Amino acid sequence: MxxxxxxxxxxxxxxxxxxxxxxxxxxxxxxxxxxxxxxxxxxxxxxxxxxxxxxxxxxxxxxxxxxxxxxxxxxxxxxxxxxxxxxxxxxxxxxxxxxxxxxxxxxxxxxxxxxxxxxxxxxxxxxxxxxxxxxxxxxxxxxxxxxxxxxxxxxxxxxxxxxxxxxxxxxxxxxxxxxxxxxxxxxxxxxxxxxxxxxxxxxxxxxxxxxxxxxxxxxxxxxxxxxxxxxxxxxxxLPSEDSVVLERLAAGESRALKVAVPVLGRIANFDDLDPLRAEPQVEVVFVRPGERLPQDAGLIVIPGSKSTIGDLMKFRENGWDRDLLEHRRRGGHVVGLCGGYQMLGRTVRDPEGIEGSVREAEGLGLLDIETVMEPEKTVRNVTAHSTHFGVPVEGYEIHLGKTTGPDCLRPAAVIDGVEDGATSADGKVFGTYMHGLFGADRFRARFLESLGVRGGGVDYRAEIExxxxxxxxxxxxxxxxxxxxxxxx
Missing domain, CATH: 3.40.50.300 (P-loop containing nucleotide triphosphate hydrolases)
Structure with a gap:
């Protein structure tokens, strides 16, 4: 044996x-x-x-x-x-x-x-x-x-x-x-x-x-x-598995781009942010409940969640919805990943009570989409193509729910011939169900360049090795x- x-x-x-x-x-x-x-x-x-x-x-x-x-x-x-x-x-x-x-x-x-x-x-x-x-x-x-x-x-x-x-x-x-x-x-x-x-x-x-x-x-x-x-x-x-590590992650020295990440109560797959943290010109700040989203952030990333409606309600209780709107008025960029993508829409509905007793919640309204929770869970590794930058990306999906709406006509990626995600008319807000997006080196470099930051030069997978x-x-x-x-x- x-x-x-x-x-x-x-x-x-x-x-x-x-x-x-x-x-x-x-x-x-x-x-x-x-x-x-x-x-x-x-x-x-x-x-x-x-x-x-x-x-x-x-x-x-x-x-x-x-x-x-x-x-x-x-x-x-x-x-x-x-x-x-x-x-x-x-x-x-x-x-x-x-x-x-x-x-x-x-x-x-x-x-x-x-x-x-x-x-x-x-x-x-x-x-x-x-x-x-x-x-x-x-x-x-x-x-x-x-x-x-x-x-x-x-x-x-x-x-x-x-x-x-x-x-x-x-x-x-x-x-x-x-x-x-x-x-x-x-x-x-x-x-x-x-x-x-x-x-x-x-x-x-x-x-x-x-x-x-x-x-x-x-x-x-x-x-x-x-x-x-x-x-x-x-x-x-290395990627972390336990959200307790977020209590120890402090903001580093000021860099060219500040990325703010609200720490949701049921935050999931927050290692999506690790490749950005590895970039020399990027400062990632994890914002705890009771703190405001920083006004000098150029990008706000709303991460995945195991309880989208519950975390959406807490998001509002913290006043982060007001901070997010002010960020948008200043011309800031926003990315929503999985549950964070669902929160960016007009509504999130859960007619079968999959997540709990609350059956519907108003979204943050930055994307013209709505999400309906469904029992069947999507779990798969994917190879996709970024519609924003025309580069290949690899990642994975773990999510419940189906998202539709006018902004889905501007998808973030195409996965196996199927469009995924949504983008605002001005291109400054987008969401996707795909985790691991920032781990794609070419995508990350092009994305940071679009924000006026020199990115690239970091082979994230090689860094882990x-x-x-x-x-x-x-x-x-x-x-x-x-x-x-x-x-x-």
């Missing part, structure tokens, strides 16, 4: 995704056929993986798409068999092996887990076919012992599949000794014996200053330390990767 090792964290956002990606690249560099796996993910940043023998595709977490890239293989729906996409404070859409399984409130979801575990184990077998090594990413923390009886994401999976665990502690948030030792203390013996060691992540400064910390952890736990990883600057280039190589090299330097891979069974 294929060998495997699993990374679990002392908490959420300790850097597991990046570490798994880096270890996947390190294993690949050693000639191993390596695959990523995450039993259960919770994220509205999704990617599309093709489903063999079926049209369209299925949804997986963006993190597993990145990790597949680190392995040098195509992403598979089986790399992330259960994906939860939050659409309210208490409920989420449940994706199983790439397809919509249903919706569940948090409490109800716990009763679903035994059924979902079978899908997890089925995908686990499929991912292992032809592989030498699987590197598994946990979710949250194994120390959430209140969730242990029905767990499918951490120790529930590790014990069932007999996968050894490396615990990851985040020193940047403080209390790392207590978090590692405390995890050891509260885990039941069955789970504790799955842990073969730990590593410390996000260390700043002289690593030897933590020698006494390692000694203390060993005294409390008896676990070996696989190493102390420094702050990985290259990680900032370089970042993965740099992270892998850092892990090889600061971790005992040989020991980690040897611990796999």
């Amino acid at each position: 294929v060998r495997a090792i699993m990374l679990q964290g002392t908490g959420s956002d300790v850097g597991k995704t990046v570490l798994v990606a880096g270890l996947c690249r390190a294993a690949r560099n050693r000639g191993l056929k390596v695959r990523p796996f995450k039993p259960q993910n919770m994220s509205n940043n999704a990617a599309v993986a093709d489903i063999p023998g079926e049209p369209g595709g299925g949804e997986i977490g963006r993190a597993q798409w990145l990790q597949a890239m680190a392995c040098g293989v195509a992403p598979s729906i089986h790399m992330n068999p259960v994906l939860l996409k939050p659409q309210s404070d208490v409920g989420a859409q449940v994706i199983v092996q790439g397809k919509v399984f249903g919706e569940a409130r948090a409490r109800d979801y716990q009763t679903l887990k035994p059924r979902l575990f079978e899908a997890v184990l089925d995908s686990w077998k499929k991912v292992g076919e032809g592989a030498d090594l699987i590197i598994v990413e946990g979710a949250g923390s194994p120390a959430e012992i209140n969730l242990r009886p029905r767990d499918i994401a951490n120790m529930g999976f590790a014990t069932r599949a007999d996968v050894p665990v490396v615990l990851v502690g985040d020193i940047d948030r403080g209390g790392v000794i207590a978090s590692v030792a405390g995890t050891h203390l509260i885990l039941p013996e069955e789970d504790r014996r799955m842990i073969v060691g730990y590593l410390i992540n996000k260390f700043r400064g002289d690593v030897t200053l933590f020698d006494d910390g390692i000694a203390a952890i060993e005294k409390f736990t008896g676990w070996r330390c696989f190493g102390v990883v420094p702050w990985l600057k290259a990680a900032a280039i 370089r970042a993965l190589d740099e992270i892998s090299a850092q892990l090889e330097t600061h971790l005992d990767c040989d020991a980690i891979f040897a611990a796999a069974r």
Whole structure:
């Protein structure tokens, strides 16, 4: 059987995704056929993986798409068999092996887990076919012992599949000794014996200053330390899966073009903005609730949303609709992506209550279109042609709803011969259902030139590859990767 090792964290956002990606690249560099796996993910940043023998595709977490890239293989729906996409404070859409399984409130979801575990184990077998090594990413923390009886994401999976665990502690948030030792203390013996060691992540400064910390952890736990990883600057280039990262993204130095992005409550696929952030002449500012959209922004991008009507109502509550109209009166440009595209129209209707109890909402009125939500979800990778700039683009679609109206006669792109999106009469506002648009280097360069900014010169895909190589090299330097891979069974 294929060998495997699993990374679990002392908490959420300790850097597991990046570490798994880096270890996947390190294993690949050693000639191993390596695959990523995450039993259960919770994220509205999704990617599309093709489903063999079926049209369209299925949804997986963006993190597993990145990790597949680190392995040098195509992403598979089986790399992330259960994906939860939050659409309210208490409920989420449940994706199983790439397809919509249903919706569940948090409490109800716990009763679903035994059924979902079978899908997890089925995908686990499929991912292992032809592989030498699987590197598994946990979710949250194994120390959430209140969730242990029905767990499918951490120790529930590790014990069932007999996968050894490396615990990851985040020193940047403080209390790392207590978090590692405390995890050891509260885990039941069955789970504790799955842990073969730990590593410390996000260390700043002289690593030897933590020698006494390692000694203390060993005294409390008896676990070996696989190493102390420094702050990985290259990680900032990689797509993020968790919107918690938006709390840490600060505006940089003033540049030729300021792009303002309102942080919607159910923001989705915000990695659409990463290629713009990589441009030397572009400053991307994420605007939180309670803040105004900056008056000096040349471009406002309304990103995707898992709850278009709900986020549209919050958009107004924040006063961003007034800021947006002022931006337009000043001659500013606006782009709407997926849910953001739907918000730019005259109305959004949800006659079947797919998103919730509100069946209709007035749109922002910058495009002469309207959207009607429909049950069938479009999920596919696409190759398209930009009607604005006459260049090819590649991306993906993940959306509900059909959009029509006069401004659709000025589409943003043509996908497989079908027009997509809409553009205002003056050309300064457009929307599209296609994610990944700014990742197309030629399109991005031409688009920025149309805004009076010198763009281009950035091969975004190559930048991600370089970042993965740099992270892998850092892990090889600061971790005992040989020991980690040897611990796999």
